[in-house]
Amino acid sequence: xxxxxxxxxxxxxxxxxxxxxxxxxxxxxxxxxxxxxxxxxxxxxxxxxxxxxxxxxxxxxxxxxxxxxxxxxxxxxxxxxxxxxxxxxxxxxxxxxxxxxxxxxxxxxxxxxxxxxxxxxxxxxxxxxxxxxxxxxxxxxxxxxxxxxxxxxxxxxxxxxxxxxxxxxxxxxxxxxxxxxxxxxxxxxxxxxxxxxxxxxxxxxxxxxxxxxxxxxxxxxxxxxxxxxxxxxxxxxxxxxxxxxxxxxxxxxxxxxxxxxxxxx
Numbered sequence: 523x524x525x526x527x528x529x530x531x532x533x534x535x536x537x538x539x540x541x542x543x544x545x546x547x548x549x550x551x552x553x554x555x556x557x558x559x560x561x562x563x564x565x566x567x568x569x570x571x572x573x574x575x576x577x578x579x580x581x582x583x584x585x586x587x588x589x590x591x592x593x594x595x596x597x598x599x600x601x602x603x604x605x606x607x608x609x610x611x612x613x614x615x616x617x618x619x620x621x622x623x624x625x626x627x628x629x630x631x632x633x634x635x636x637x638x639x640x641x642x643x644x645x646x647x648x649x650x651x652x653x654x655x656x657x658x659x660x661x662x663x664x665x666x667x668x669x670x671x672x673x674x675x676x677x678x679x680x681x682x683x684x685x686x687x688x689x690x691x692x693x694x695x696x697x698x699x700x701x702x703x704x705x706x707x708x709x710x711x712x713x714x715x716x717x718x719x720x721x722x723x724x725x726x727x728x729x730x731x732x733x734x735x736x737x738x739x740x741x742x743x744x745x746x747x748x749x750x751x752x753x754x755x756x757x758x759x760x761x762x763x764x765x766x767x768x769x770x771x772x773x774x775x776x777x778x779x780x781x782x783x784x785x786x787x
Contacts, residue, residue: 549748553741560675560737563730567657567674576728580660583723589663592723599666602720606667609678609717611645614685621689632753637688640746644684647742648677648735657731664725676727676735679718683739686710691747714739 566572585591592599607613618641625634657674659665671677690710694703718732 549744553744553748556737556741556744560734560741563734563737564655564674567655567730567734572728572730576660576730579722579729580664580725583725584664589661592666592725599724602723603667605716606678606720606724608713609682609721611677611681614641614681617689618685632750633692636746636750637692639749640684640688640743641681643746644681644739644742647738648675648680651675651680651738652677657728660725660728666724667726669726673727674731674734675738676718676721676731678721679714679727679732679735680739680742682717683714683736684743686713687740687743688746691743 563572581589583593585593618637622634622637625637652672652674655674656672659669659673687707687710690706693706697703697706714736718736721727721732722729
């Protein structure tokens with residue numbers, strides 16, 4: 523009986539420890555899967571093993587015999603062009619700066635730092651990988667939007683995954699309700715996905731460029747968020763802790779003020 527009582531007493535603590543440690547374990551596994559996926563795609567691209575796959579998908583999105591004409595209604599191209607701008611450096615920079623200013627005004631230094639490091643690091647990482655692989659873009663006849671620099675990995679896919687997943691993770695971390703957390707993360711994933719799909723539909727990226735971009739962007743966002751949670755543990759304070767008021771009045775002062783106000787009224 524004593525052994526059973528001991529187990530019952532220790533079980534809540536063990537379960538709490540397991541819940542606390544399962545997050546880092548899953549993060550490491552997810553990061554490893556993303557990096558291995560990127561390496562596999564990069565190896566196949568370097569060996570030319572993805573050419574048939576990439577070409578088949580791109581030309582399946584064009585009217586047979588007319589590679590310059592996309593399939594679907596006329597407005598789909600306009601919609602894809604609008605959506606793809608959500609992954610451009612200009613639009614993402616505006617979003618990041620506005621959100622950074624909001625977080626900084628609330629004196630949440632760590633959260634602002636996470637967003638800034640993730641965004642700037644994502645841009646540098648994308649530029650570095652493009653310079654390393656130097657992959658040519660699809661034929662110009664397929665292009666329905668302007669495109670510059672190398673093709674692999676897709677910068678739009680990488681940066682949209684990095685920025686939107688980081689923002690989604692920040693919102694989810696602050697949210698008190700589970701449905702809000704699910705909504706924030708789901709919206710972030712959907713935004714990253716539709717930006718990547720738009721790049722393929724517009725013919726400015728091979729599908730494997732986008733797949734690799736999603737892997738890199740998600741991995742980098744995961745690294746930054748894991749670093750933020752580690753920072754939280756080391757500092758022994760949650761990221762959601764609000765800053766202390768600088769000139770808070772004592773409780774007696776509040777009571778006195780309230781009495782004066784009521785008398786004056």
